[in-house]
Amino acid sequence: MSFQKLDTLGHKLEALEHALSILGADEATHMAPGGGEKRAEAMATLAGMYHAQATAPEIADWIAAAKAEALDEDQVLALGEFERGYINATCLPTEFVERRTAATMRSEQLWRELRAKGDWDSFVPALEGVVALVREEAQLRADALDLAPYDALMEQYDPGNRTADLDLVFADLKSFLKDFVPEALAAQEERLARRPRKPLNGPYPIEKQRELGLAAMRAVGFDFTHGSLAVSHHPFCGGVPSDVRMTTRYRTDELLSSLMGVLHETGHALYEQGLPKAWSHWPLGKARGMGMHESQSLFVEMQLARSPEFWEFALPLVHLHLGADAIPGWDVADILAEVNHVERGYIRVDADEVTYPLHVILRYELEQELVSGKLEASQIPEAWDAKMVEYLGISTILDPKDGPMQDVHWPGGAFGYFPSYTLGAMIAAQQWAALEKALPNARDTMRKGDFSAINQWRADHIWSQGSRWSTPDLITRATGEPLNADYFKAHLRQRYLG
């Protein structure tokens, strides 16, 4: 039976993925400093085995034959995802993949070197090469998937995501934010005049911050029988659903950055831990995509952990683990002012939830033009600056390091990924609205530190669904309507003007 062959293949691929995920997490947390070279060699070889097994020509025959077999509903859906994965993995000729991998690796290395110096001019030729390859890739994917080139790139990260839909939603959001950012800043200024920021009372010992982070993870539902928290330079959520490897980093002069980071990564972890276990060796059992994944981390970070109700519960937790004098005189309003501080800045990853979407929309617009050929790499600085000035009122023209050189995505050839971030923020707000309609006392339970009903709703509507539906279909099924920026806008209004 051909479906059985796919099932067996799934177990092999799951084992290789398991090894790659754990080796990757281990590298960032426990590897000896001199172990990197052999680790890279081993992981490249295992990734090669994975690719060879996942793209074997006979798989096409198995998929075709399985379509004629008597399958149950789950198997039919699983077969669809096997096919989707196979087409996405095989639509690029090996010769092209090798050429692109070599070029993006070189370009990424060069970027790491030149970014520190802000040397855009030396970097342009490498980026031009990457853009040429991305145009070629987008066309190859477009032909294989019968999609427009940029849609075909997005399809890798969020199946079903289309510019036709996203353009409208992003245009709506952009025009809202151009007015909203100044309003939010004005409201903030007024609040700060009434109630100035209070000083912290560090240092905060790492071991105590760790205990606080673990307590917060436990409260919002992290399952420590299937995961753990370690330290790494760049925080991440990795590992496998049965053993999620989360990390954070600590500053001893400050306590909120690690805690909020931990809560963000816990959102990713809950999605992984809540995926359907019986399908763990099928593509169908995986998280839907990057936008949906980001919606789960942002849900915990933005909808839960930056809300007043959360801090009614969490402020005593800070006192419990860091002492009554850790943040002397702070009440919930002080914490909220701190974690919800809005600022126009140059750097996407440092941006708050109000300005963040403008950073993303800028990139989304530019990369569409780069892929279509309307824009060349050499023209990026001017185009970037024009949009920064228009959307955020600040110029980066004199400092490419804080402008178009700040992200790894383009040097690494990852075009079509940026929209997922803001897609996630909008999905998170829309999910909260749907959830609160179903659970009118959700905010009350949060005040008590009880996240069980909130998590159960998300488990039922999102986590347990794995990859059964496309991203837009999953949004509609979970929330009752298609993606709608109004929920995110309402969320911002309530939080920053309310």
Added chain:
Amino acid sequence: MSFQKLDTLGHKLEALEHALSILGADEATHMAPGGGEKRAEAMATLAGMYHAQATAPEIADWIAAAKAEALDEDQVLALGEFERGYINATCLPTEFVERRTAATMRSEQLWRELRAKGDWDSFVPALEGVVALVREEAQLRADALDLAPYDALMEQYDPGNRTADLDLVFADLKSFLKDFVPEALAAQEERLARRPRKPLNGPYPIEKQRELGLAAMRAVGFDFTHGSLAVSHHPFCGGVPSDVRMTTRYRTDELLSSLMGVLHETGHALYEQGLPKAWSHWPLGKARGMGMHESQSLFVEMQLARSPEFWEFALPLVHLHLGADAIPGWDVADILAEVNHVERGYIRVDADEVTYPLHVILRYELEQELVSGKLEASQIPEAWDAKMVEYLGISTILDPKDGPMQDVHWPGGAFGYFPSYTLGAMIAAQQWAALEKALPNARDTMRKGDFSAINQWRADHIWSQGSRWSTPDLITRATGEPLNADYFKAHLRQRYLG
């Protein structure tokens, strides 16, 4: 070129081994408690991939063709080890391997259950099944390798090890120890009458014991750019040569057990870290075998870390890390009395270096008879007891848990492994004698905590050799003569009667 194909295969097998080693170490140190099932599944699948790739039929053709190619000296040796590994891996039919794996897994599980109760009678049928399979395996290996059955089993662990040689050395050692044990015990009693054991002054905080262990590892040459120390229930030395994963466990009422364990495992680690890096993807680049590996751990534990010279250096280290009052009034002689305490006991793994070989020789003699058919599993308790009474003067007939049920080796089907332990102890003593001839001031350097010359000698003579020579040839090349129990006997005489 066929050798090139073997070389490429070597890289693939190295990557899978890397994954299996790191996943194995991770499982014992950092895995979430609920991650075991998926981990076992992933590792079994990866091990299956390894086996399939290592035993592919075309490898036989590559080996045959490579013999006709123009190879340099290292490549010729490498080819020999590729062939040795291939024959050892393919000499058992798949059908047999499956049958044996199923039987030993069941038997090992049953043993874990029944050992706690000391229920030998319920265990015998399973062990009889394992013995029957081991006899079959020994004959299959004997036919493939043109060796006697028991020699063919030992060949897996220490290539070149033969009962014809070992019988003589073990007989010599056994007859020595039968007299020596009572002499050593009498001398110890007399010493203790003069100088009673002094009390410890715990508790010893784990963090401080860890610092002491790390300092000791660093002193004897552990390379922390290529390895680390963690905690696990059963201490081990795992990982890969570029990233050695060592573990220990701590008791807070005691400090020597963890420290001596750390030093033992550091001996294994130094061998791994000292292996030839250029051959890391060839079987030729691996450690020679179990006996040689044990000789390196025992060298650090017995020849170095239980000597007076070592403690002249290490006692101040204990004070530095655990405080001046950690072991009040103890001097080097007190430490030595503690770490070199001799006692007739039932349990091999708890035995001191004087009585340990008698535990091993007992098993070596019995398992030869079990393999040849002279002894049946049901007759083990009487045979075991007779030897325990004869060699150590104690009886285990009433308590099989502390007798033939104490080890995992036989329930798991690992026959031919036990002699490696005592082989290692004898090699270690013989190596020290050769080393001291070449470096007459070796003991003085140890007093100063300087192990560089000692390590350089071992790097040159053992570690850098990888698997170039059979175990007996490596012994002769490194020490100038074949295995000779006289060095171990002299070591014991000096330490316990000196």
